[in-house]
Amino acid sequence: MRIFNVSARTQYVPKIRIINLVDILFVLVLFLIATTTFRADQPNAVKVTLPEAKTAEELGKEKIERVVISLAADNKIYLDGKPTDLKALEAALQKAKAGNPDVVLQFSADKAASYGSVVAIVDAARAAGINNLTAFTKKSVR
Numbered sequence: 001m002r003i004f005n006v007s008a009r010t011q012y013v014p015k016i017r018i019i020n021l022v023d024i025l026f027v028l029v030l031f032l033i034a035t036t037t038f039r040a041d042q043p044n045a046v047k048v049t050l051p052e053a054k055t056a057e058e059l060g061k062e063k064i065e066r067v068v069i070s071l072a073a074d075n076k077i078y079l080d081g082k083p084t085d086l087k088a089l090e091a092a093l094q095k096a097k098a099g100n101p102d103v104v105l106q107f108s109a110d111k112a113a114s115y116g117s118v119v120a121i122v123d124a125a126r127a128a129g130i131n132n133l134t135a136f137t138k139k140s141v142r
Contacts, residue, residue, distance in 0.1 A: 066104045067105050069089070069107045071108070075117045077117070093124060094128040097130055103130060105125050105132065105133045106134045107133055
């Protein structure tokens with residue numbers, strides 16, 4: 001004796017209601033967009049591994065004219081995220097200094113970059129008359 005009378009005609013076909021899943025995915029996408037931090041104020045096209053320093057400070061949020069120079073591990077120089085060479089860098093620094101005498105140079109170099117390249121960039125800044133130089137490091141954990 002059967003408890004349920006199931007025939008071949010009345011078999012139940014499971015269905016997934018897609019509309020409810022779309023609503024949930026839409027809410028998740030809205031949440032991810034709302035909580036994502038977009039950073040367009042700092043062009044960081046160059047990946048550098050910063051050296052550590054015990055006296056490292058966090059960069060301020062004041063709005064001043066800055067020139068951002070990055071030195072990659074392979075000793076390639078980037079000015080505001082664009083590759084350049086040492087002569088073009090010095091000309092660009094002189095132009096920035098002529099435009100604003102209080103320009104700030106923000107310099108970050110990979111810890112694997114050669115010391116000679118770092119000295120050459122600092123020398124180019126001094127030749128352009130820029131004495132306000134900020135070097136980026138990360139805070140030492142020790």
